[in-house]
Amino acid sequence: MHxxxxxxxxxxxxxxxxxxxxxxxxxxLLRHQGSPDVLPIFVTGIPQWLFSRSxxxxxxxxxxxLDVGVIQSDSLQMDLAATAVALEELQTRAESLIxxxxxxxxxxxxxxxFADIPPLASAIAHAAxxxxxxxxxxxxxxxxxxFGEPFAxxxxxxxxxxxxxxxxxxxxxxxxxxxxxxxxDVGLTGAEPAHDRETIAAKLDLDPHRPTILLTFGxxxxxxxxxxxxxxxxxxxxxxxxxxxxxxxxxxxxxxxxWRPVDVMPLCHAVVSKPGYSTFSEAIRVGVGVYALTRxxxxxxxxxxxxxxxxxxxxxxxxxxxxxxxxxxxAQPLTPARDPxxxxxxxxxxxxxxxxxxxx
Numbered sequence: 001m002h003x004x005x006x007x008x009x010x011x012x013x014x015x016x017x018x019x020x021x022x023x024x025x026x027x028x029l030l031r032h033q034g035s036p037d038v039l040p041i042f043v044t045g046i047p048q049w050l051f052s053r054s055x056x057x058x059x060x061x062x063x064x065x066l067d068v069g070v071i072q073s074d075s076l077q078m079d080l081a082a083t084a085v086a087l088e089e090l091q092t093r094a095e096s097l098i099x100x101x102x103x104x105x106x107x108x109x110x111x112x113x114f115a116d117i118p119p120l121a122s123a124i125a126h127a128a129x130x131x132x133x134x135x136x137x138x139x140x141x142x143x144x145x146x147f148g149e150p151f152a153x154x155x156x157x158x159x160x161x162x163x164x165x166x167x168x169x170x171x172x173x174x175x176x177x178x179x180x181x182x183x184x185d186v187g188l189t190g191a192e193p194a195h196d197r198e199t200i201a202a203k204l205d206l207d208p209h210r211p212t213i214l215l216t217f218g219x220x221x222x223x224x225x226x227x228x229x230x231x232x233x234x235x236x237x238x239x240x241x242x243x244x245x246x247x248x249x250x251x252x253x254x255x256x257x258x259w260r261p262v263d264v265m266p267l268c269h270a271v272v273s274k275p276g277y278s279t280f281s282e283a284i285r286v287g288v289g290v291y292a293l294t295r296x297x298x299x300x301x302x303x304x305x306x307x308x309x310x311x312x313x314x315x316x317x318x319x320x321x322x323x324x325x326x327x328x329x330x331a332q333p334l335t336p337a338r339d340p341x342x343x344x345x346x347x348x349x350x351x352x353x354x355x356x357x358x359x360x
Contacts, residue, residue: 011069187344
């Protein structure tokens, strides 16, 4: 069996969910072709349960954080001082980490590193004597550059690492990714609903005649979200995956029933979310509109909001209006996408074909 080393950023769940979707699509393609299966080895600090719930077929999990991302207390609050300390620590142990992962790759006879998007992935691959492919809509040099002079040494280091990758697949909502060699554009990637609309509606016993809103803010959630605002819309249904959400008559916590936002998106009038590639991509692919919070200070956010306005039904909401307001925005109509037909929805399939060709 062929083996693939899959290096995934430990920053949030989105990098993992979109990469898993590509791997699942690839394995379905192999089955359709009658080709031998592959064994993906997921290397990340993201918890194993996420992979156990969503990866189709056998896989290995190696709990190693290959990058820092941004240290956050929730999905909006960044701790840049702690992030800088963690980056210094990563630089200090980078050489030994690269050696250890290269040894692991050789031991398990991996033939390719597929990364989204730890900068060390290319150095690990080349130390093991195999190529590194990258799929992302940004590089960490782009994010850290926006944090100013204290992060300049990390930007230079990461730019050099990104330049070493062998192939770059650039996802939508992207920065130029100029530090990567010859980026090739592909379409939207992301998970798809596991069941049809009627099956999920019956499972959750939702009233199809009431407006339904999904509140989803990534794996870390938002600590100060004023959930009591749902009481202002007593005829509506609100869905959340936040375990600490309060018990309210028209608020349903879906943990233990359905665990992925994309599974319930087809039931929803709209999604309320922070800027996030996977959430926006899945909503556009499913065809549900998004009330999107603004987010200052994180370089990816303006790219995501611009992409949402171009390709998906939307309304952009100032962050303060969500965190301290009364959610009157929910009574405002969504704005149609400017250019919905111009976006390719088949990035999973494009990347799956490239992987299949590599291992053919």
